[in-house]
Amino acid sequence: MSFESFIALRYLRARSKQTFISVISVISILGVALGVASLIVVLGVMNGFTKDLRDKILGVNAHAITMSVSGPFADFEKTMQTVLQVPGVVGATPFIYSEVMISGSGGVKGLVLRGVDPDTAESVLSIREHMEDGGFVRLKEDGMPGIIIGKELAQRLGAGIGSRVNLLSPSGTRTSTGFTPRVRNLRVVGLFKTGMWEYDSSLGFVSLQSARELLGWEEELVTGLEMTVQDVYRADKVAEDVSAALGGYPFYSRNWMEMNANLFAALKLEKTAMGIILTLIVLVGSFSIVTTLVMLVMEKTRDIAILMSMGATRRQVRRIFMLQGTIIGAVGTCLGFALGLAAAYLLKQYQFIELPKGVYSLDKLPVLIEWIDLLIIGVSAMLLCFVATIYPARQAAGLQPVEALRYE
Known part of the structure; x- marks a missing residue:
């Protein structure tokens, strides 16, 4: 010392x-x-x-998305194959986005509706880790179309696995008696809990076909493509590469950092x-x-x-x-x-x-x-x-x- x-x-x-x-x-x-x-x-x-x-x-949303400025587009399978060939992209799936009303025995609530492909959604969305019951695969079951909702929303509607709920779309049909909204009956086949109130209380997943029927789309249209990338912190660069691979207009890409920048x-x-x-x-x-x-x-x-x-x-x-x-x-x-x-x-x-x-x-x-x-x-x-x-x-x-x- x-x-x-x-x-x-x-x-x-x-x-x-x-x-x-x-x-x-x-x-x-x-x-x-x-x-x-x-x-x-x-x-x-x-x-x-x-x-x-x-x-x-990132569990509910993809790392990046590709959409068209002209709105929903068809022939998405060809577009998805092009996207999957971009370096850094490890998965892609089509989606449909809309806002509807959902009702059950316990009340009525606004719902952010996501139409997904049950076969490819799990390769992009990690919400399966937050599933408390059911899963995307049950959206393909025969019979009444299925829907996956958050646990908070299920409690508010008084619904559970197997319960019947009604979806009301604002894009209705015009009849001789006036405008009539589209209403579809669905069965709850899955419950998830992310811990985020906004998602657990106002988000639902259905199959692409169910979403098209509810919205009145006759063609096989989708809102866009969701992608998962190898490095989440390079999602912006990969999104730019995807836009370049698709030839630019009318397609554009956004990444999770850009969408949640604020x-x-x-x-x-x-x-x-x-x-x-x-x-x-x-x-x-x-x-x-x-x-x-x-x-x-x-x-x-x-x-x-x-x-x-x-x-x-x-x-x-x-x-x-x-x-x-x-x-x-x-x-x-x-x-x-x-x-x-x-x-x-x-x-x-x-x-x-x-x-x-x-x-x-x-x-x-x-x-x-x-x-x-x-x-x-x-x-x-x-x-x-x-x-x-x-x-x-x-x-x-x-x-x-x-x-x-x-x-x-």
């Missing part, structure tokens, strides 16, 4: 007349620890929220803002270190003068107090890591915080700890604590031994 480290550790030990300074040291450690723990938990929640939201969005930009901004705000807690703890060291310098003026008289250099004296502040910061940072990681683990393991349904897009508070965030938090906390030691250490090194001992 070096001379500076030995003196710094001795100064940190409390004696009866230095109890007040020791209390301030403990408060400084707790201030840094609370700031670090808060940063770990909050950034972990923000990371978990972003990842969970992304996974659930949402993820807002989440990134919130994470940055929360990080800055909580860093101020660490800053407050570092100011406490300044107070502790300044008071210690005043208390140890005589000791510092004696050390310098015995041959200690100003650099060594400066190092003593910088080491003392750094030790306080290191202990506070380590304690903060222990508290923050423990709290994050408990929050992730037991999910004891539930979010109100209909207010937030998720029903649980997710947590994801990223090592890069831990590294940034640790380095930032230690840097702030080190900077806080500079002024008191310089003041201690600037003492004149003769002046300090004159009245002793």
Whole structure:
């Protein structure tokens, strides 16, 4: 152990007349620890929220879609074969999109209707992982056409597996008595729960044929093609390649990042803002270190003068107090890591915080700890604590031994 480290550790030990300074040291450690723990938990929640939201969005929606500016188009199988040959595309499926009304024994609700191909939908949409009962394959069963709906919607309609529901399409037919909307009877063959209220309460899947019959399409038209790509973060580049392979107009492609750009930009901004705000807690703890060291310098003026008289250099004296502040910061940072990681683990393991349904897009508070965030938090906390030691250490090194001992 070096001379500076030995003196710094001795100064940190409390004696009866230095109890007040020791209390301030403990408060400084707790201030840094609370700031670090808060940063770990909050950034972990923000990371978990972003990842969970992304996974659930990509579970219901594809990584990219291709549509036509002229509306629904036919001969989609040829178009799909061209899309599947684009590098990076690992799956494609046709879809039909519409908004209808759904009714059951429990009431009526607006529904976002998605017509899918039961044979290829599972290769693109990962919503099968959120299925609580049934699946896309049951949309092909003979008899009454089937529909897959969210569990929240099923509870509102008073429906379950095998229940009968009615779909009403706004694109009706004109008769001699006026405009008559199309109504179709369907049987619930699947229930899913993603944890996102918007999807679980207002989304339904039917087969392509059922969607065409409800919308009154006589030809085999589709709204567009959904694609899954090998790397979700290169979906924008793959979407551009798909548009180029299809020859551009009238086809155009969009990716999940583009369609949800505002949402993820807002989440990134919130994470940055929360990080800055909580860093101020660490800053407050570092100011406490300044107070502790300044008071210690005043208390140890005589000791510092004696050390310098015995041959200690100003650099060594400066190092003593910088080491003392750094030790306080290191202990506070380590304690903060222990508290923050423990709290994050408990929050992730037991999910004891539930979010109100209909207010937030998720029903649980997710947590994801990223090592890069831990590294940034640790380095930032230690840097702030080190900077806080500079002024008191310089003041201690600037003492004149003769002046300090004159009245002793």
